[in-house]
Amino acid sequence: MDADTFDANIIKDSDRVIFQRKDWSKDGIVGHGKSLVISKLKTKTDDIVGLAYGTLVEWNKHAGKFERVEEGELEDDDFTADVEDGETGGDNRNLVDNSTAQSLTTGEITAMKAQGVKGKEIIDSLVQNSLTFETRQEYAKEKYIQKKKDKHVFRFRILRPTLRLVCEVYGCGKPQRINYLRLDTLAIMLSNSNIHAGSNVMVVDGVQGLLLAAAMERMGGRGKIVHVHPGPQPIIPAYEVFGFPEEWTRSIYHLSIDNLEVISPTVEILQNGVEPLEISEPPVKRRKLNDAQQESARFIKNHLMDSLMIASKHHPKTILLFLLPFLGLSRNFVVHSSFREPLVETFQAVRSSGRAVRVCLNETWLRLYQVLPSRTHPENNMSGSGGYLLSGTTVEKDSSFSDGASNETARNFD
């Protein structure tokens, strides 16, 4: 994709898009011969091409294609509209929960679907034919509707990928792949690192390229990104979802973490925190670097970085201490981990390195709400943890530094 059409509003063949449904989103490629599997059902996406981004579509099983749905029709919240304002709980003394409570049979539902009856109508029929629906408690009603909706409604909004949406996709399907890096936590990382257009940014990305994509979105192709990746090749599916313009992608320098040491002829930073440098040891065996990796190393040696973000499966201590000298002075770094202990250790090591001030450790917290007339409350389930963040600002190395010899107290309030 090139930069001119990156923001275009019409969905093109082979575009990567987000299929968004309440509480569930997925990315996929649309166009001729491209399919998307939803709830074990294989759909064809040909008919999505040519629509505007933001359009609502629904899979019509009968016609075997996605169809446009008018705005205002079939709203998620309409499903709960039957519950009247001010009425927060029905009377459930007569509720008998057995399978006969639903008088519509599976056969009848299948027949309705085969006739192309829309999702909303099926839900309505189910609700009407549920002998017990009216007597259920409000919470149970919602759960009932949600359960039926998940099963029968194939309605999506087609959106252009943004960081927010891609976080949602990973968050609802595969959070372990991005080390449980939650949307709010990533948002805070982007603030703490002060990433913006025209910067030199380094990311150590063990989160499928999500961190790289975050930096790219905030830089809009202006500036340079050094991408330190695990393994010999960068594997960045989260980055690829965005379909960033080719020329932006050329502003990235990839460097494998295995080759990291080539950027440092003097392993000076190891003086602090980690093992002392063994002079007598034979020099590190240099790997043969390919051209791209060599170019990346050359770039790092010649440019100071403005920001550093780390979210990786590696213990962050040695990586952060190694990379800090590559940041300019009065620049910002931030490290994510889903575990507290490695960051506690890293915190102490960075503090005693004398290379940073404003060193802080924080945990993030996020809570979603249901807001409905007379029925406003926090969502019944919430994310347990978005992980921990260590952040700080670089200063010239204080060689006289040892714990207690500085202005800084051991407290961590910021």
Add this chain to the structure above:
Amino acid sequence: MSFFNQNRKDTVAAGDVIIVYIDFTTMLAVHVDLSAGKTAIHTKYGAIPFQSIIGHRYGTKFRCKNGYVQLLQPTPELWTKTMPFRTQILYLPDISMILMQLDLKPGSVVGESGTGSGSLSHAIARTVAPHGHLFTFDYHELRVLQFQKEINSHGLASVVTAQHSDVYKDGYGTLDGVLDAILLDLPCPWFAVPHAKKALKKSGGRLGSFSPCIEQVQRTCKELKAHGFKDIVTLECLMRPLEVKTLTMNCWIPTQAEANTDERRDNKLKTPFSQVSFPTAIVPWEVPGHSGFLTFASFYS
């Protein structure tokens, strides 16, 4: 001087806004303006004459009479921590969430009301620069004037337009269907919703609203729904500071156990205790518990 990395110089120059880092709890934002009456910064370590810091390298120690400070380059985050308050302001967790939820990036065109003290405005300006723009509105004239002064001395004038107007009455002026996103931080955001709808792009413009109280949120959500906004979500986000310390605990050694008796003898312990140290992160007794609710929605037509 600039908030942008691209235009930064390594040393302090006359006219810069700098952040003086004194200790973990104290930082000052200082405009090194030689023409204004002020000529020195006063800290607990002694006075710092403006003349003496010109040419000083950012991120290196500056020695005062009784200690030293660090001179840092400004960022929107540091500005939020050191800025002069004229109103309640937004802080880092909410600001970060707003930037993310409104899909802000270089090139975004954003509306904000009210400007308040400009804490959020700085973060938006940094994020949408160089070719995006922030239009920010406040009905308090003095605040607008003060903010305009700040954006000039912070090198943000090309990215920000600050306007004096009443958003409940006059909305977003002539902006019609052009804004990628709008953020409301107002006492009655629901009055601004119809205006926001008009000013937003019809192809998925994003709206955000910050309110401290749940009653405000309920009215806003009702209004958003009535005006056809979609994907309405309300959330709260916080950051919990952790205090890192190495703690020591007394560990009881049972007298009966053979092995431990040996250990006791070896260590010449008089009491049945030994000491164990461990690094840990402590959640303070009191932490921030609420700033406000954030509501976000999209508009499609």
